[in-house]
Each structure stands twice: as structure tokens, then as C-alpha cells.
Amino acid sequence: MTTSSGDTRGSATRRPRTALVVGGGVAGLTAARDLAAAGLRVTLVEASDHFGGAVGAHQVAGLVLDSGAESFATRSDAVPQLMAELGLSDRMVTPDPAGSWLCLPEGAVPAPRSGVLGIPADPTDPELRVPLGRAGTSRARLDRMLPARVGAGERTVGGLVRARMGQRVVDRLVSPFVSGVYSTHPDQLDVDAVAPGLRARMRELGSLGAAAGALRSASPAGANVAGIDGGMNLLSERLVRDAERLGVKLVTRYDVIALDRDPRRQGWMVIQRQPTNGDKTAVARGELLVVAADGPTSVRLMGSHMPDAQNYTPRSGPRIALATLVLDCPALDSAPRGTGVLVSDDVRDVRAKALTHSSAKWQWVAREAGAHRHVVRLSYGRATPRGSGPSPEVTLEDKHLISLALGDASTLFGVPIEPSQLVGADVVRWHAALPRTDAGHTARATGFRRALTGIPDAVAVGAWLSGTGLAAVVTDTRQQVARLLARHGFDAGT
Ligand SMILES: Cc1cc2nc3c(=O)[nH]c(=O)nc-3n(C[C@H](O)[C@H](O)[C@H](O)COP(=O)(O)OP(=O)(O)OC[C@H]3O[C@@H](n4cnc5c(N)ncnc54)[C@H](O)[C@@H]3O)c2cc1C
Incomplete structure (x- = not known):
């Protein structure tokens, strides 16, 4: 050559x-x-x-659904601009504002929404009391008092949040988010790669919470993601x-x-x-x-x-498997977990790392699915310790992963779901599609x-x-x- x-x-x-x-x-x-x-x-x-x-499609129970990415961040005009050039502007939609939940070992709680990467913008927010407890909240509040240099040299999301807000924020708020979205652990995630500008904003504003809030508010008012009607x-x-x-x-x-x-x-x-x-x-x-x-x-x-x-x-990027279920399940009409659930690694009776209630999140999916039919997507591929290979669930055959997903969905929603309620299912596997x-x-x-x-x-x-x-x-x-x-x-x- x-x-x-x-x-x-x-x-x-x-x-x-x-x-x-x-x-x-x-x-x-x-x-x-x-x-x-x-x-x-x-x-x-x-x-x-x-x-x-x-960014592709698959068919499940006759519905054409997204097989990978299902939304885009609205912090920049790049995707809306491209959509306009492609004649897609009138199809831009925002997700249901219900927000998502966190599944912790002691149960499910609404996820705090104010920051980025699960980092709370305001450690005094009373919403944090449930996931963090009294001691965890007090430690998180220290972020506002510590000199800006504390944690400034940390390169990973885990290192930075631990230094500023304590271990409990890492375990209970950041880890479920990072595992759900990036399939890795906060200690293995380069902070500059996933939140460019966060450390600089922290030096400028004096606390991590303020920096996380500033990055979040850089998005336009309302939802910080949008999607396309049709996927x-x-x-x-x-x-x-x-x-x-x-x-x-x-x-x-x-x-x-x-x-x-x-x-x-x-x-x-x-x-x-x-x-x-x-x-x-x-x-x-x-x-x-x-x-x-x-x-x-x-x-x-x-x-x-x-x-x-x-x-x-x-x-190489992590291996991920997505199990999409179409369920005939009126008990989910009330969207008991909002638009979905991020699962803490400490939860032992669920193997999924995240669940998206697609028909609660996107109106177009609900419309296509029809009355009492629900589209639920569970993602597998939890972070494993460095070098210990893929998470075992991603190696399961499709039919076994679908059974596991049905059980996990039932646990996460807190609603009994019988195999007879499964109208259709599909498994999509991704290798190397997410950079590590x-x-x-x-x-x-x-x-x-x-x-x-x-x-x-x-x-x-x-x-x-x-x-x-x-x-x-x-x-x-x-x-x-x-x-x-x-x-x-x-x-x-x-
Ligand atoms: C499951 C999943 C869900 C996601 N959800 C979201 C979301 O909701 N919102 C969001 O904003 N982002 C999401 N993302 C991330 C987003 O989809 C990606 O960042 C983006 O699509 C990456 O685009 P890309 O072109 O860089 O890479 P890719 O989409 O990975 O494309 C790379 C292409 O290169 C091809 N290729 C590789 N090697 C060769 C070769 N030797 N010769 C020829 N071709 C080759 C591959 O086959 C592939 O088609 C998600 C990603 C995944 C995997």
C-alpha cells in the first residue's frame, strides 16, 4: 500500500x-x-x-417502527434544518411531556429532569429526596460550596460527579442514565465526549449543578428532544x-x-x-x-x-439488543411509568437497562398501534466490568430474550402482562453502532x-x-x- x-x-x-x-x-x-x-x-x-x-426501520405486528434512533436533540438546528431540506419539517413532533422514571432497588420514582446525564441542576430540589435520601441530598448540596477546582481534573463522568456531588448521585441518578443511553458505566465515560463544555461551564459558574443546568437550558424551551411522525x-x-x-x-x-x-x-x-x-x-x-x-x-x-x-x-462499541414488544394491554393506557424507565444496575430482578414506552412517548406510535395496543422497547447490554465480555442477555436467542423482556416489562410497569397479550415482537442487535x-x-x-x-x-x-x-x-x-x-x-x- x-x-x-x-x-x-x-x-x-x-x-x-x-x-x-x-x-x-x-x-x-x-x-x-x-x-x-x-x-x-x-x-x-x-x-x-x-x-x-x-437510523432504520423494522416491522413488528404490522407496525413500521424505528429499529435504532427514535429522536434527536433539539439543542442545535442541525437536524431540523436537514429535515427542512428534505421536506420533513411538517412531520417534526415532540414527545409526551410526562417524562421518564427511575427504577431503583426499592421501587420506581419519577426521574428528576433539570440537568444533563442525570446530573441534577439544583441539588436542593425536593424531588431528589426520594432517590438520594437525606445523607445523599446533603452530600449533593456540597457541590455549591466546593471550590470550582474540585473535580475539574476528572476526565470521566463518574469521577467528576463523585468529586462534586458524591457517590449516591453517581449510583442513583447518573448511572441509570449513562447505562440506559450509552451502555457503559459513568467511570468509563469520557465527560468531554458526551457533555462538551460541561467542565468549562463548571469552572465559569462555580458548581457542577449550575453547569448541568446551563447546558440543559441551552436547549429550546420544552422538550429537549424531538422526533418524526412516522419515525x-x-x-x-x-x-x-x-x-x-x-x-x-x-x-x-x-x-x-x-x-x-x-x-x-x-x-x-x-x-x-x-x-x-x-x-x-x-x-x-x-x-x-x-x-x-x-x-x-x-x-x-x-x-x-x-x-x-x-x-x-x-x-469497539458495546453490544446492544433491543426487544420491541407490541402488547394488547389496557392496563398500560394510563402510562404508569410515563415515557419509560431507566433501570439502576443495583436492581436485581430486572435485566433490561431501559424501557421506552414508545406508544406513550410518541403520539404517532399510539395512533398507528390503535386502542389499548402498546409498543414497548426494552434495551439490553448493561455495562460489564472492563474486559469481561458482553452482558449475558445480548447473547440470548431471540425467543428467550423476548420472554425475558415480557417479564421485565411486567415488573417495570408494575402490571401483570401475560404471554397471551403479546401481539408481536422483534429483536434488533447492534454491534459497534454506539462508539465507546x-x-x-x-x-x-x-x-x-x-x-x-x-x-x-x-x-x-x-x-x-x-x-x-x-x-x-x-x-x-x-x-x-x-x-x-x-x-x-x-x-x-x-
Ligand atoms: C440503538 C440505538 C439507539 C439510538 N438512539 C438515538 C436517539 O434516539 N437519538 C439520537 O440522537 N441518537 C441515537 N443513537 C445514536 C445515533 O443513531 C448515531 O449517533 C448516528 O446514527 C450515527 O451515525 P453514523 O453515520 O456516524 O454511524 P452509523 O449509523 O453506525 O453508520 C456507519 C455505517 O458505516 C458502515 N460501515 C462500517 N464499516 C464499513 C466498511 N468497512 N465499508 C463500508 N461501510 C462500512 C456501517 O455498516 C454503517 O451503515 C442511537 C444509536 C443506537 C445504536
């Missing part, structure tokens, strides 16, 4: 005409669309048999449709195994393998390159073109990006670099592609 020289021969005299995108999740699709809109002939190569990555999967579907309209060549089932300099002309070529067709290989070319795969794959593909690539390799943002992740991602600036005709995008979540992914992808285009003589908007 040749090494990269950052070769841009001819770029002063001629703008590139072609581009390659590797990976067809939302990052890759957005990149391909923006490159094509600038006038480039784009080829997008995706390893699996469908586009959208973690987030419509975003992927429309991105694909629009990319086709713009002439993007969309290729599925081609696993890119190597990226190399094109020996015959300026730019890049990908070596692909078609897993369903033996060892067949094929080559696609492009003068500009966007790598939009997961972290370990992106570093492997770009590694031979940059020094010290091994320093940037992130760990453990301590040091931000430094590795930043280092990779910095090293990549030495290769002027390539950029890398995706959740492992931008941070998990569609708002971050779309914002970052569009910025990176705009910079790549600007570097090669394209005006903004051309």
Missing part, C-alpha cells in the same frame, strides 16, 4: 470532480448529499444491505431518495477492506469485498474521500496513510482529526468523532464536508 503524500497535484488548476464516501449511515448519507449538491459525482459504499446505519427512519429514507435525485451512486453489500492512493490518477480508490459473493473484489475511485464508518474501521482504513495511527484506535466513549476517547478522536489534516483530500466523520447522537453527527458532518469543499475551491453553497 502506498503512503499518503497529501497529494493535491492539479488542485490549483482544476477542482475535483468526483468523491468517494465510505459508510452509509446518516453521516455518510449527509456527506454524500452535500458533496453531490456541490456538483461532484459521488460514489457511496455501504457494507450492509441497507442505508441509514443506526426517524424517514430521515434515512429521504436522505437516500435525495442522494439518488442528486445522482449519487449508492452501493450496498460492499465491505471496504482497504483505502489506497490511486496509482493512475489523483485521488483515492477503495478495495471492496462483496461478502455474499465469495472473494470478489471491486474498486471504486474518487478524488475526494469521506470516511464515515465506525471508529475502529476508520482508523484501520486510514492508518497506513498517517503516522502513529494506532494511538487513535478506539475500542471511554476516558481518553476525546483525546484520541482529536488526535486522529489533527493527523488527518495532513491529508488535504480526505476527511472522517461519524459519531465516534462528533459524539453520539444525530444532532452532533449532522452538525459535524456538514462542517467537515464544507471545509473539504472550501479547501478544494468550492464556494459555500455551490
